[in-house]
Amino acid sequence: MPRITGGSLDEHREQIRQSVFEALTALLEERSFDAITMAQLAAKAGMGRTAIYHHFPDKEAVVVAFASHETEQYLSRLEEVLATADSPVERIRIYVDYHLAAGEQFHMGLGMQFYGLLSQESRLAIREHVLEVERVLRELLDAGIDSGDFIVDDVAATMSLIHACLSPRHLAPATIEAFVLRALGVH
Structure with missing residues (x-):
């Protein structure tokens, strides 16, 4: 036993x-x-x-469970820090800064190398977790649009562009944050 x-x-x-x-x-x-x-x-x-x-059952199941675990931890902590801000502008700043800092701590970005190695079912399971992170960003953008703080013509494209801006690790976080805010029409 x-x-x-x-x-x-x-x-x-x-x-x-x-x-x-x-x-x-x-x-x-x-x-x-x-x-x-x-x-x-x-x-x-x-x-x-x-x-x-x-x-x-296999190493794909390990990767899917790992991605699920990492995303849950990431989202839990993100929601905690977002709860400390009231304005859409401050919340998007927190989102950007948190994502950049958490990228060093969390291993969610296991890399595109896995996508070619995983089954369609595993890729879809991992994609479900990515959608949860995207949901948070969509809510932040919608709140900023509703308040008049953000100027966004295409929310889906803006979300993709913001996440693309969060990938480079060779740029200073303040530079990325300022760029994202300017792209949203924040002065």
Whole structure:
């Protein structure tokens, strides 16, 4: 009988999942996704080679669960910091700054390398989480448009352009923030 860690079975499962996610992150620093095996994930997570299959059927399931976990953590913290601001302009500033800072902390951007390696079903599951992040931005833009703070002709295109602006890591966050605000018509 396997030993249960944590105060409950749910805590034990969460600890196992976290160990596997940390193992995935560590292994991805060493090698490509297609070179990682479930046995390597299990060993790096400190569990038996077959025990990992009690939690994940395959490594695609690990990636989908990892992306889900990361997105949930990201959104939870984003909602907390957004709640500290009242104006649409301040909230979009927070969104931009948070996204840039959190990009260093969260691993949601696992990279386009995965898209070619994952099944259509896994890609769609991960896309569902991206839509949640987009929902937050859409709500921020809608509030700014409604208040008259933002001038936006095409919300969908503006969302894509804002997210494109949040990708470069070689630019100062203040430069990106100022650019996004000017693009929204904020003076």
